[in-house]
Amino acid sequence: MKKVYTKPKSLKDAPFHYCPGCGHSIIHRLVAEVIDELGIRDKVIGIPPAGCAVLAYNYFDVDMCESAHGRGCAVGTGFKRAQPDKIIFTYQGDGDMAAIGTAETLHAANRGECITSIFVNNAVYGMTGGQMAPTTMLGQKTTTSPMGRRPDVEGYPLMITDIIATLKGAAFVARHSLATPAKILAAKRSIKKAFEVQMQGLGYSLVECLSPCPTNWKVTPVEAFKLLETRMEKEFPLGILKDVTKKAKG
Amino acid sequence: MKKVYTKPKSLKDAPFHYCPGCGHSIIHRLVAEVIDELGIRDKVIGIPPAGCAVLAYNYFDVDMCESAHGRGCAVGTGFKRAQPDKIIFTYQGDGDMAAIGTAETLHAANRGECITSIFVNNAVYGMTGGQMAPTTMLGQKTTTSPMGRRPDVEGYPLMITDIIATLKGAAFVARHSLATPAKILAAKRSIKKAFEVQMQGLGYSLVECLSPCPTNWKVTPVEAFKLLETRMEKEFPLGILKDVTKKAKG
Amino acid sequence: MAANGMIKIDQNLCKACELCINVCPDNAIKLSSSLNHKGYHPAEFVSERCKACALCAIVCPEIAIEVYRDR
Amino acid sequence: MAANGMIKIDQNLCKACELCINVCPDNAIKLSSSLNHKGYHPAEFVSERCKACALCAIVCPEIAIEVYRDR
Amino acid sequence: MLTKTVMSGIGGQGVLFSGICLAWAAMKEKWEVTYLPSYGAEMRGGVASCTIAISDEEIASPVSSSPDYLVIMDNLSLLRLQNLCASGGEIFINTSLVTERPLRGDIELVELPVTDVAEENMGLRYANMVMLGAFIERTHLVKLSTIIENMGEILGKEKAKFRDKNIEALKVGSRLISKEL
């Protein structure tokens, strides 16, 4: 029989340390598959975050450089400016990208840095144990919003992806979800597009993936994936928010 | 004869240290007039920036607390949360608010902090001698964009005010210009509105003022005021970008 | 019509999240009654009806599933 | 019709930016030929035609101008 | 006398709570006591463990490089910790999940199928309490009655509903030892 689905080459042979049903490793796989398909493994430099994916360098079989919490896009800028021919991606959680890293993310996008950000939105701080994230939804209970996020006290879920889509330096911006296999494949298509846009030198690209954190949502993995559809996608509408290659054609 | 225009009471009797034709002192006067008119002098706490207006506490006759460069909205959050009955305003330049302070500004707005930011956009770092600001316009020469700002290298002017207007926590957001007496008076109306919105507890309010920096633009004051209209207002369209009180009525 | 397929599940990688079970259109997977060395009851392939659609592999967070097709 | 007005310019506050001169609809202001102690040729009020419109005061960055009206 | 116990399992097995129960009881019985959880970068699926030191005088180090007692709830824990146990110490093993055994001869093994027992009686999640009941019945570090009396307080209001089943599990555990003896 023919093997039709197996581990991508750009991943090492290490078992993941993530919780059962965590979205991070699915997204790792998508990125690795894209790297394989584009044949760019030997040109890629990845920048994992401080967050549950901090150990991503143990999984990706490409050059990887850790970043301080939130500074992925600044570190990425350093790499890209120093080596414009390399392909740089940052991999960041919602806290990393949209709280402490707000300025770095926004300004890298605004400068049109040709880097790609994979933005894993699980609406919570996973690694540190379930605190409120900028993307925590109204009413959602976390350890630091024990009464559920209240708009008048903790503010609103921050739509950082939508903000970035408004920036002229951003070339490709999309939001996806891992809720179903079809959606997972759609996310992969956008990740591929994001890398391609970078390779064409068109500017900053970002793919947000709504991703489950069963542990901190305190539900089973299957429930968590359902919540992606029934809850998160309502707050964070899916879609391609910006694609300069489309505009060019249109 | 009746005195019809004189110094507002909320300003001290100190001559300004600003350069000839600088917009900062005009904006100081507008804010002071609004404080006088609202009768809130004894409830106001102002937060000047690191920037040319760093010495604003020498001019305003209200309680004033210096902020580290870019952290005005964080300091303001501290004040407002500790004393919800006080009226807090931050006074910030473009570098302060939209470069180093990006995260603090965005998140305070997103939390809907009931504070008011007066945002002085002169498209340049005034105090430090004319470096590029996030709002420096394409082609504009500064000491750190000596070839003129290039979109592919230095990125685009950051429309932070427009971004803030998209945030649910922001209640009133407007952009004005000092180009003519009529526009100056319009700016004042918005500043007043911004304070009122704060007093009504509706959320974050921000008034951007396009303001001349003749020194670093290397033109005469009269030319600088003309450039406000012929150049800056083209890049930064004036208007009230958000007003929740209008929506409530409509 | 449907291809004849099968999957291999690396039982020691599996964390019993049941996502594969949940997506398999043919109910071809279930949890094993034995424990793996991580303490999970891992998923196991139980059916001949697999059409190698790979949905299970696409959702498996542990890349524990390899999919094979007869043609 | 137009009110009769006048302005007072604090010559030591004035930095000769000429903004007032530029906006005055009645050309009622010009730069003085003498220097103030900051080294500027300050603005001075030169006309009887002032209608106390206060435009000059509104633009003056130094709050150097006070406007008076007869009624 | 200073006695140190390390309890270890995979996250979710409740070993941390077991440790707190033990520490709480020791406190109520006026011992000096420290409780130290291990805390890892991994949220779930990783090994969770805690160290409880009980003594009649001030406790210097709350960590333990060679505990007197080891309570092992899963294979990985055994793998990581088996060499730690002091010579002459005892290792309590949850035989329902732990398929391996330590090779050392200088320690005593106490083998208990607590997960199975819990599943049969109160439910899978009470394996930790079954183990704790057995552990106390055998070690006599504290009185089982002290834990039972304080279970309500330990659990707090939010988790009060688990009180009865926890107590039941403790008792089942203690009987597991008595039966064996």
Next chain:
Amino acid sequence: MLTKTVMSGIGGQGVLFSGICLAWAAMKEKWEVTYLPSYGAEMRGGVASCTIAISDEEIASPVSSSPDYLVIMDNLSLLRLQNLCASGGEIFINTSLVTERPLRGDIELVELPVTDVAEENMGLRYANMVMLGAFIERTHLVKLSTIIENMGEILGKEKAKFRDKNIEALKVGSRLISKEL
């Protein structure tokens, strides 16, 4: 011998450039030299000043608490600096703008209407060069010719167009002294 000169005016009057010219010439004439601008929070309108130290040996401090020469281009500078000048020192005053005079009797005053002179000849902005010409003609700290020869290099390519008028102003300034003598 160590000689320190402080030049001061309001921003835009070009005293910093005058100072650089002086320092440059001193360097070309193989003196040890330091040039230190004051730099303030105020961009324009504030006082701008610089200190030039010229010596035949290594210069310790480039600042000066009691300069030998003071060059004063405006009233505010006089106000701030008049007490600084060393006893027996000289103060060069731009009488076109400086209406005040120092009260001290232990210093020499050199009064020159350089702004007026510049305005009449090359234009207002050359007042600094007129003053420098006069200053050098009187102090002989360096040779005027050294500055003139190096003016092109000092200005650099971008500002080369000012070379001739600068030189002219220097000469006018030096004649201002000669005439007075």
Next chain:
Amino acid sequence: MTDKILMKGTNALGEAAVQAGCRCYFGYPITPQNELTEYMAKRMAEVGGVFVQGESETASINMVLGAAASGVRAMTSSSSPGISLKQEGISFIAADELPAVIVNIMRGGPGLGNIAPSQGDYFQATRGGGHGDYRTPVFAPASVQELYDITMHAFDVADIYRTPVIILGDGMLGQIMEPIVLNEKPKVKLPPKDYILDGAKGRPSRIIRSLILDTREMEAHNWKLKRKYDLMRKELPMWEEFMTDDAKLVVVAYGTAARIAKGAVKRSRKEGISVGLLRPITLWPFPEEAIKAVAKNARVFLVFEMNTGQMVDDVKLALEDNSRCVFYGRPGGEVPSPMEISRIIGRHWVQKEL
């Protein structure tokens, strides 16, 4: 209440803050101190205080500044990398002379390091990791009870001297549970807060600022701060001595390291070694006089730190004789056993022929 309760270090700290009247907490999650942030989230809601999860550590410390300038007792907490991000803010708070309590539950470093107990931030805490001439009192409790008591004290110290105060713990102190007594906060006479900004009502407007362009004024301010620090040096030092009376060898250690050292001292005593422990509770001001006093009898000082050697400088500065000072370090999160330290004690005992 004198009944003991079992409490986690972070929670004891949080509860003490609440009891001390802290009503504003601003922080950002970071292991191993998340439980403190989470505790404050819960408790501030209960007591009607303010809890804001800042968008970063930088934002949080500046929020503290605003709350402190409002006259409210304010606190933030973090762990090593997050504390580095607060350095600018701490420098500002020190310059503004505002009271604040800053908690650093240290982790292994530098960089991201790990979350194990470590004492790598001693210099940063005691030398002012931020810019400029300032110091902050630094408290290093060694047990949950002491953490509770010292936290209440820290708020008083902050108010009395108008200064940011640092509480320095490590992951172990934060995570450990021990029985404690919830002692009442001692009553302390505090100076009036006549500097706060609460609107210029019936008084002239006030300014809080650290920009002092005039160099003479700036110098005066620096010397004013220095005088304050000198006063603290006199008034604040705290330390514990254990069996130092007849000790020829004295172990100097703080926090978690000191606990272990104490166990080691007990062990070594049983072996007939006359060894004692001097445990600085304030790291700044450093209990120099205590070292000097003990040095009259003791010959050798063994400094034990969970780093590669930082406090050892302060001991040397007090001793003025580096040859009497030896160092043992375990950086990176390995917590040695009392036995290990007593081996080290024994080795030096023999080598130095004590």
Next chain:
Amino acid sequence: MTDKILMKGTNALGEAAVQAGCRCYFGYPITPQNELTEYMAKRMAEVGGVFVQGESETASINMVLGAAASGVRAMTSSSSPGISLKQEGISFIAADELPAVIVNIMRGGPGLGNIAPSQGDYFQATRGGGHGDYRTPVFAPASVQELYDITMHAFDVADIYRTPVIILGDGMLGQIMEPIVLNEKPKVKLPPKDYILDGAKGRPSRIIRSLILDTREMEAHNWKLKRKYDLMRKELPMWEEFMTDDAKLVVVAYGTAARIAKGAVKRSRKEGISVGLLRPITLWPFPEEAIKAVAKNARVFLVFEMNTGQMVDDVKLALEDNSRCVFYGRPGGEVPSPMEISRIIGRHWVQKEL
């Protein structure tokens, strides 16, 4: 070129960086070092290098990390408050063992302070203001020529030891213009950059990281760094001695303070006082051995700093006799004259009956 040219400190530094092969500069404006940032903006464009004005100091230092990990010589610069904001990043670069040059043109502090020459950041620079056990070489040049030469050296040191290096100046050194010779960069054998990330082409993929969860590994890394620092302590110290041979009193001062002290020494010598100057050029590693050597003849050390007393600790640590050490400080930006310092020298000369 051996012709002298008149050059501003900041520009000389920038030019030296360019000559040393620095091709990536990331910075954020702050007085009194703006001219350096501006110089780099111009020069990087000319030499085809990278200039990015970061959105903050925090961003800039992390950009430096990325560029350094790419194998390109990279630099950032700032002044005191901005340097505080870089502390986390510096700790990461040190942990990652990446080379970088970080310039701090100090201003008065704490807080916003002022922009006058000051030396308040000595501790921050020499003790690792960031978290964790790390050190950075710190160079403190005292003239524009030295600034030029040392900057080139700094890049080599960074590469040789794979470490962030700090160049510590003050507003005066940055702003002053002096004639300098544009010396050529000395040729130095550098280790191969076999750690850089440039795509895993024809080699296994590489990782740069500072997270080391395993405590034993972390400890090993800490000791590895420590060994490197010990090596630097041996190999890096630089200092200047002036008239120390027969000096009974030795002034210890660095940077701008040392210039003034030198003038004072000359003056005092004329009055027959046998005084000398020891000027540390590296502040870390501190030239301890030099102090010890001079201390064989000299009786008293007068430490002069433009702060309230920081380096004085290092002198005391070297002397092991605090009574031989006196301190004179002028914080906040007042630059004393050589005469003032020679007065201080005279006073101690008399008081100590030298």
